[in-house]
Amino acid sequence: MSPAKIKETAEEIQKLLDVLPLDIQKALKGSPDLATLVEVVLDLGKPAEARFAKRSMLIGGTVNQGDIDYVTARIGAFSGDNRAGIERTLHRISAMRNRPGKIIGLTCRVGRAIYGTNDIIQDVIESGKNMLFMGPPGIGKTTKLREAARVLSDKFNRRVIVVDTSNEIGGDGDIPHPGIGKARRMQVAAPELQHRVMIEAVENHMPEVIIVDEIGTEAEALACRTIAERGVQLIATAHGNTLDNIVSNPTLSDLAGGIQSVILGDEEAKRRRSQKAILERKAPPTFDIAVEIRERDMFAIYQDVAQAVDGLLRGRPLQPEVRLRTGAGKIEIKQEASKTQPEPSAAELKKAAREKDEGPLRIYPFGLNNQQLERALRAMRLPAVVAPGLDEADLVLTVKSKARPGTKIMVAAQQHNLPVHVIKKNVSSQIVKFLKFYFKVGGREEAEETALREVEEAIERARNTKKSIDLNPQNSYIRRLQHQRADEAGLHSESVGDEPKRRLRIYP
Numbered sequence: 001m002s003p004a005k006i007k008e009t010a011e012e013i014q015k016l017l018d019v020l021p022l023d024i025q026k027a028l029k030g031s032p033d034l035a036t037l038v039e040v041v042l043d044l045g046k047p048a049e050a051r052f053a054k055r056s057m058l059i060g061g062t063v064n065q066g067d068i069d070y071v072t073a074r075i076g077a078f079s080g081d082n083r084a085g086i087e088r089t090l091h092r093i094s095a096m097r098n099r100p101g102k103i104i105g106l107t108c109r110v111g112r113a114i115y116g117t118n119d120i121i122q123d124v125i126e127s128g129k130n131m132l133f134m135g136p137p138g139i140g141k142t143t144k145l146r147e148a149a150r151v152l153s154d155k156f157n158r159r160v161i162v163v164d165t166s167n168e169i170g171g172d173g174d175i176p177h178p179g180i181g182k183a184r185r186m187q188v189a190a191p192e193l194q195h196r197v198m199i200e201a202v203e204n205h206m207p208e209v210i211i212v213d214e215i216g217t218e219a220e221a222l223a224c225r226t227i228a229e230r231g232v233q234l235i236a237t238a239h240g241n242t243l244d245n246i247v248s249n250p251t252l253s254d255l256a257g258g259i260q261s262v263i264l265g266d267e268e269a270k271r272r273r274s275q276k277a278i279l280e281r282k283a284p285p286t287f288d289i290a291v292e293i294r295e296r297d298m299f300a301i302y303q304d305v306a307q308a309v310d311g312l313l314r315g316r317p318l319q320p321e322v323r324l325r326t327g328a329g330k331i332e333i334k335q336e337a338s339k340t341q342p343e344p345s346a347a348e349l350k351k352a353a354r355e356k357d358e359g360p361l362r363i364y365p366f367g368l369n370n371q372q373l374e375r376a377l378r379a380m381r382l383p384a385v386v387a388p389g390l391d392e393a394d395l396v397l398t399v400k401s402k403a404r405p406g407t408k409i410m411v412a413a414q415q416h417n418l419p420v421h422v423i424k425k426n427v428s429s430q431i432v433k434f435l436k437f438y439f440k441v442g443g444r445e446e447a448e449e450t451a452l453r454e455v456e457e458a459i460e461r462a463r464n465t466k467k468s469i470d471l472n473p474q475n476s477y478i479r480r481l482q483h484q485r486a487d488e489a490g491l492h493s494e495s496v497g498d499e500p501k502r503r504l505r506i507y508p
Contacts, residue, residue: 009035009112016040016091016110019074021067024048027059039109042068043096071106076172078103080190081165085111085172090146090179092168111171113179114140118147120299120323120331124289125151125235130228132255132286132305133237134246135293141237142168142213144293148235149211150181158233161186161207165194169213183211195223202227209233221254225286234287243290243302244317247309256290256309258282263362263385263392277360277385279313281306297325303337360385361476364393364418366409367402372428380432382439383477394476395499396420397434419499439475448481455482455504459489462508471504473497479504 013034017025020040028034028050036053044065047058075093078084082095090111095103117140118125125131125148133141145162146169153160160183162169162176170176170185184205188197195217201210210227212220215238227234238255240246247256260282285305292300300320302308311318321337361384365373370386377384387393396413403410403422413420421438423430451474458469471482479495482504486493492507 006035012089012091012112013037013110015086015089016108019071019086019093020108021048021070023060024050024067031057037110039107042071042106042108044068044104065104068103068106071108072103076167079166080192083166083168085167087173088171088175088177090168090171090177092166111168112143113146113177114143115147115150115179117143118151120297120325121291121301122151124291124301124303126156127289128233129288130234130286131236131289131291132246133235133291133293134240134242135237136241139293140296141293145169145211145213145235145237146177146179149183149209150179152209153183154181158208159206160184160209160211161201161205163188163194163197163201163210163212165191165197165213169211192217195219198223199226202230202232207232209235212236214239215252215255218251218254221252221286224255228286236287242292243305243308244312246290247312254283255286256281256305257285259313261385263388265391275360277362281309281313285309292320294322295324298334299323301337362387362392362394364390364396366396366398368397368399368423368426368431369428373397373431376428376431376435380435380439382435383480384435384439390416390418393418397431398422399426400424417498439477448478451478451482452485455485455506458504458506459486459491462491462506466508468505468507470496471506473501473503476502 017028020028024040028037028040031037031050031052033052033054038051038053041049041051042063044063046063048060048063048067050057050059071093072084072095075086076084078095082097084093084095085091086093090113092109092111094107094109096105096107098104133144135141149160149162149169152158160181162180162183162185164170164176164185165188167187170180176183176185186197186201186205188194194212198210198212198220201207210232212234213236215221215224215236224234224236238246238252240249240252243256246252247259253259258281259279261277262280263277287305290302290305290308294300300322302318302320308318308320319335319338321333322335323331324334325331361382363373363384364387374386377386390396390412393416396409396418398409398420400422403420410420421434423434451471454471458471462469474482479502483493486504486506493504495502496505497503
């Protein structure tokens with residue numbers, strides 16, 4: 001580190017020390033590794049704790065209310081998220097309160113403007129594409145945003161606006177820290193208003209780039225999509241360590257395009273080698289590029305979020321490009337990105353065929369309340385879905401009044417070779433009663449135990465006789481368990497026959 005940089009770091013840390021109680025200041029100034037100070041923790045009734053990059057230590061005597069009041073009187077006002085700062089710095093002071101709201105603890109974190117940290121991903125930032133950073137707390141996501149604001153505004157003369165909810169990117173006070181360069185900074189009165197300020201930034205100030213930290217609500221995710229659709233480059237961070245976390249988060253999945261359940265036709269399911277009920281991406285992702293910060297100097301880059309999400313949903317995630325900075329400061333590509341999705345292996349094909357055959361039971365309700373059936377399936381957590389039509393169904397469920405011979409549904413079911421199950425009335429109690437009967441709910445554990453004993457005996461017989469063995473008919477859930485047991489034994493199995501006599505066949 002250059003002498004000028006050492007001096008600048010010392011001056012920044014001194015600004016934080018100046019707001020701390022005098023005995024704590026004195027103890028810290030004598031520390032040999034003061035330059036690596038991360039944060040100082042003050043909790044009522046405990047000794048103060050100083051945390052450095054590689055160690056921590058207790059300072060002085062017990063913290064009292066006067067110590068906490070001394071600090072709060074010398075910093076900015078706390079916002080709705082219990083964060084405050086020191087004007088013209090990046091330091092952050094976070095408060096802990098008791099039930100009545102009185103401050104009884106403080107975390108005083110050192111903020112540093114670190115320049116040049118984005119050289120590993122500079123080409124990605126300069127691409128003009130929407131970019132999402134992910135990673136665990138404290139890994140440096142906010143630092144990357146601050147550096148992106150400075151580079152894009154100073155080096156490339158782009159109109160950059162930073163939406164700064166907690167004043168972490170641009171620092172406390174009305175004049176932002178020089179770490180964001182020529183970028184303009186919009187402060188947010190309360191965390192719950194962040195999405196409104198994001199939209200206001202687009203509508204009122206004609207930005208080319210918007211930078212925002214900590215996307216965490218559905219409203220903010222929707223604001224991100226609105227910004228992206230208006231042609232403004234968006235660079236943001238989100239709550240999640242990996243792209244998979246974002247996809248599986250119901251609140252934030254829209255950032256990656258959103259997820260929906262789709263039931264495929266027979267031909268399409270066969271072409272995809274998948275079961276008919278699958279998950280698919282709902283829309284184009286808000287962000288074109290996703291960057292996982294795995295370590296401070298290691299980045300995993302998904303250059304095409306749409307392709308990566310599609311791969312995840314099909315069980316074949318893409319391999320991201322992994323870049324790192326070595327100890328000598330050299331940037332290396334540790335792992336090349338895969339360009340296309342790999343062809344499925346023989347094991348994957350076998351698994352896909354199994355899942356197609358033994359996927360969720362598809363029930364077509366006729367003359368029934370679809371919502372009642374869906375609610376019952378969810379509440380009982382059964383391996384079944386509501387089919388949208390006869391072509392996608394495994395069985396028909398209808399009421400007695402609709403099931404007379406020669407009626408439209410009976411003729412159609414016969415044409416589609418589908419079994420028809422009949423209940424007395426279109427009421428939820430009758431629907432639940434049928435589901436309990438069909439899936440053997442109540443006596444389910446005993447049925448599973450009996451079926452698994454049967455498959456064990458069949459495995460032994462198949463090995464001894466070298467002949468295939470057929471088991472007794474079972475529902476799809478039990479057959480899936482039997483398939484798994486046959487796989488564990490190293491034998492091939494398949495389902496044969498039609499419902500309700502569909503059964504497992506084990507081959508030697």
